[in-house]
Amino acid sequence: MKLAFHLGRVYTLSLAEILSVLTRRGVEYEITGLFTEILIIKTNQVLDVQSLQKRLGGTVKIMRVADELTKKLPDDYVNFTLKKYLTPQNLKKLLTEYKGKVQFGVSLYPLSYKVNLRNQNKNVGMDIKHLLQENGVSSRxxxxxxxxxxxxxVAVTNNHLLEKGAEIDLLVSETKIYIAKTLTVQDFSDYGRRDYQRPIRDSRVGMLPPKVAQIMINLAQYEPDEKNKGGYILDPFVGSGTVLQEAMLIGFKVLGSDISQKAVNDAEKNLDWFRTRYKLPPHKFELEVADVGKISKAFPDKKPLAIITEGTLGPTYAKEPNESEMAKNFEELSKVYLSAFKEFKKILPKGRTVVMALPAYRVRKGYISFPVVDKILKLGYDIQDPISQETVTKYGFLKVTPRKSIIYDRKDQIVVREIIIFKVK
Incomplete structure (x- = not known):
């Protein structure tokens, strides 16, 4: 089978997450297409796409590729190439059987910077609508x-396209058109609930989006299975508890700590609400007030599988700070991070993982990264490639930094997140 994934806004991070989850689940696959919004894979295994969609924080949609067509010329309009393909028999492969008025949508995805698809959705959509009409089918x-x-x-969900017809997806390269059907979409309302309906939200300390927390957990490549029974996910900068709630939802037991009593109290309220809201079993989380520099003493009888956390990011800014101010912030934060990684070595055996979001600054010429990473590596850590070097080299648009990290940011942010996967040597 061929599946296509609609990647999120930070597409390199979305891709890293998908490949990590597929690898951890033992899925053998081949990448047959990749661009900034779309990943296409071929696999001989049958995948539970509903379960996979729920697991992936960075994937907007999962589609099944039904057919592929060869374009005669690179600049051919999509509807011109589809002309002979659009038959009642082929439409049956794409549309869900529905007795009422069929609802369908058309989405186009370029697989190359050279492909121009502007204003072509309507032409394709109207061709399909006319074909349905000719065969006595009323449609919208x-x-x-x-x-x-x-x-x-949100449009796919609110218009009930998957239940009452289809979202037809056309993935267009210079030479081919992949014809696909959306199987699942991200549950945007549930992510909103997990973020905005929590009892405590404190924007002053920064808030990791639940989707990003979920991605970071997946990058660690662990599953809450019997083999790992008794293992925990640890967040030693627990904040409002976002990492822990997402780990609990996946099925992990979790540990959290923070130097701030308020943060621990807030996290406890949020996690109690979350456990009740999602009907999770009791005894899924433990929290302690603890300095990260003494974290090995906070949970002496517990052995974490991995540490997943967003460390202290430092001051926030509305405009770019000067170089001396950035250097001063980095110097002050270095003490916290070096102390943390020394402690992590005491509780994580060789080969275990620390997935951490570190602060970086967006400047006019790009990003200024936290120089403490070189010192962390000297403590006995390696950095794991989030995506294989072979894949990064083949697809030059992927945004993996020279030190094997991925930046997660928004347009309005000066202080951004640099996500790094550390491995204990």
């Missing part, structure tokens, strides 16, 4: 708004 066409080429998950 849903198209992306404005200049967008693809429908967002």
């Amino acid at each position: 066409l849903v198209l992306p708004e404005g200049n967008s080429l693809a429908l967002p998950s």
Whole structure:
């Protein structure tokens, strides 16, 4: 089978997560297509896409590739190439059987910077609508708004496309068109609930989005299975508890600590709410007030599988700080991070993982990264490639930094997150 994944906004991070989860689950696959929004894989294994969609924080949609067509010319319009393909028999492969008025949408995804798909959704959609009409089928066409080429998950969900028809996806390269059908979409309402409905939200200390926390957990490549029974995910900068709630939802037991009593109290309220809201079993989390520099004494009888955390990011800024201010912040934070990684070595055996979001600064010429990483490596750590070097080299648009990290940021941020996977040597 061929599956396509609609990657999130920070597509390199989304890709790293998908490949980590597939690898951890023992899925043998081949990448047959990749661009900034789309990953296409071929596998001989049958995958539970519903379960996979819930596990992936960075994937917007999962699609099944039904067919592929060869374009005669690179600049051919999509509807021109599809002309002979669009038959009642082929449409049956794409549309869900529904007795009422069929609801369907058309999304286009370029697989190359050279592919221009502007204003082509409507032409394809109307061709399909006319074909359905000729065969006595009443239908409603849903198209992306404005200049967008693809429908967002909210439009697919709110228009009930998967239940009452289909979202038809056309993945277009210079030479081919992959014809796909959306199987699942990200549950945007549930992510909103996990973020905004928690009892305690404190924007002053920064808040890791649940999707990013989920991605970081997946990058560690552990499963809450019998082999790991008794193992825990540890977050020693627990904050409001976002990492721990996402780990609990996956099925892990969790440990959290923070030097701030308020943070621990907030995390406890949030996790109690979360456990009740999602009907999770009791005894899933333990929290302590503890300095990260003494974390080995906080849970003396517990052995974490991995440490997943967003460390202290330092001051926030509305505009770019000067170099001396950034250097001063890094110097002060270095003491905390070096103390933390010395302690991590005491509780993590060789080969175990620390997935951490470190502070970096967005400046006019790019990013300024936290120089403490070189010192951390000297304590006995390696950095794991989030995506294989072979893949990064083959697809030059992937944004993995020279030190094997991935930046997660938004346009309005000066202080950004640099996500790194450390391995204990």
